[in-house]
Amino acid sequence: MGLILRLGGVYETRGDSDLADILDSDYRVGAIFETIKSRKEYFVRPSDQSCEYPSAELDADLLSQNLIELLSQKRQELLQTISPEKHKQNVGRRTELQLNRTLHISKNSIIEYRQSLVLNKKIADALNAIKNTKQKFSTKAKAIISQLVTPDFIENFKAELEFMNVSLDVKISPVVRDSDTSHSFSIATKRPGKILSEGEQKVISLSAFLAEIKTFRNNAPIILDDPVSSLDHIYREKIAERLSKEALTRQIIIFTHDLSLIMEVEGKCDDIALSLGKGPARSTFTIRRNGKDSGFCYSKAPWRGMSTAQRAQQLDEDTHAIKGFYESDIGNYNQRAALIYCLLREAWEALIEQDLFCQIVTRGRNSVQTLRLDRLSIEPTDASVITQQMTKTSNWMFGHDKSRALTENRPAPTDILEDIAKLRAFSKEVIARRKAAEKEFGDQFKPPVCEVG
Incomplete structure (x- = not known):
């Protein structure tokens, strides 16, 4: 509340609303300001306009004394309300109100979060149940494989190694992971990669693959990529002979950069035709690069083939x-x-x-x-x-x-x-x-x- 004065009279009024908020009444301060405003307008009005001068009596001293007493009384009341105990209660109440407000604003988010926790709990329980089921399945599958599949696989694998002239004592044990069945190989209790050369590993891997498809009597086509890389001519001849015999019962697709393997396979196919009267059908294609592009397929063999x-x-x-x-x-x-x-x-x-x-x-x-x-x-x-x-x-x-x-x-x-x-x-x-x-x-x-x- 206050008056901003200047020479010539009252310039502006402000603060009456603040005073009314504090004292619950402006005690005619607003009316006094209105009278002062009317007197100002009387003096600034053109001389040709006539109006009555507001002559209401204004006792500023009495008003000032009353306001001072009321404000002092209000001050004492406020000092009593900010005692430590009251202040602590007010802070607690304010905190409670803020929490209630925050809770009301976040109500939907809290409900959604609770629902997500319930759903996550159900999912976790389901995953644990699936895990337990898979564990039981793996245990049972391993037992079945050990009794029914593994003996036949070991026998076929030994026959493949004997055909390849590989004399190694390879230990085989069944492995079941996530419902997928496989076999683990070891030589002298060590992994093959720690003992065998790259070429020997390739021969054993190919032998295991051929033994597996023979065990499960699978006649689906097979695709091989450079099966004789890192191998000498002895293994190359053996693999060519084995694949040529396998081609009597299934389609075999071989990708290779080794032209000697192609010639070896064709020779073995001819040998089979001589001994059996009929050999596997075969055809040769060449895949070339043309500038930046690749994958161009030609039905004719390269010159040397x-x-x-x-x-x-x-x-x-x-x-x-x-x-x-x-x-x-x-x-x-x-x-x-x-x-x-x-x-x-x-x-x-x-x-x-x-x-x-x-x-x-x-x-x-x-x-x-x-x-x-x-x-x-x-x-x-x-x-x-x-x-x-x-x-x-x-x-x-x-x-x-x-x-x-x-x-x-x-x-x-x-x-x-x-x-x-x-x-x-x-x-x-x-x-x-x-x-x-x-x-x-x-x-x-x-x-x-x-x-x-």
Whole structure:
């Protein structure tokens, strides 16, 4: 409450509402302020406007004395209310009211939290029940596996190791985790990774896998990625033979960078066909990268994995691809034609191994296929044909210094195609003779037929 005075009269009033709040009444302070305001307006009003001067009597001294007494009395009352005991009660009451207010505001959150606690308790009880059930299941499953599955698996695993020529005392025990069954291996009470090399671990892992699918009589296809990496040629041959036999009962897909494994598998498939009369069907695909992209699949094998007929077809395509350079860019043509003759020489060398000698002896294989001797049919003129064609390819290929008497230009495309045709024709002739030789060889062991009549 107060008056802000200036020269010339009352300027502003304020605080009357605060005084009324304190004393529960303004004791005519508001009316006095209204009278003072009216007197101010009387003096600032233009002279042409007439009005009556507010002449009500104002006793400021009496009002001031009354207000002082009332405020003093109010002060004494307030001093009594802030005694330590009363203050403590007020603080407690205030705290209680604040807690009630907070509780009211947070009522919904508290209810939701309580409901979540109840739900979490139910979930925890359910998880414990599931855990106990799984524990009982694992214990029972382990007992069943130990009695029914493990003996057969151990027997099959030992047979696989014996086939792979692995002489290790491998201990096997069943393991059940989260309803998944498996077997743990140990050698001399130690984990295989602590004793075996990377290649030996791979052989044992593959043997265990084959033993498992044999135990459970599963004929689903299997996919293997580089099964012979880190292995020597002995294990590579054994694995190729085992997978070829397995291919009689299921589809097997092998991803590998090792071309010798592909050749080994094809050879083992041929051996199975010779001994059983029918071998597993097989096909070869090549997956290549093209610039930044990868995964391009081609149905034909890489060059070193092709048969003679496939190589001849590839050389035909390469020759047709460079025919246009013969007339327009002879330098580029000579480079490409020389490369074709390099590959043509390789094809003749492969023909000797694959067709003429029936793969009886193959580079990279440590066995000799004596069962194929009945197919051999070599004529005296074969050496002359091969020598003549090998000499011609040597004249035009890269890798030999050419005589200055020879022209720098390679033969025309038509001449190259004729040389490729000679390769194809000679291969067909050898294969045709091979069938006749096989029949003639078999007729030697047929018993004579006695004709009566």
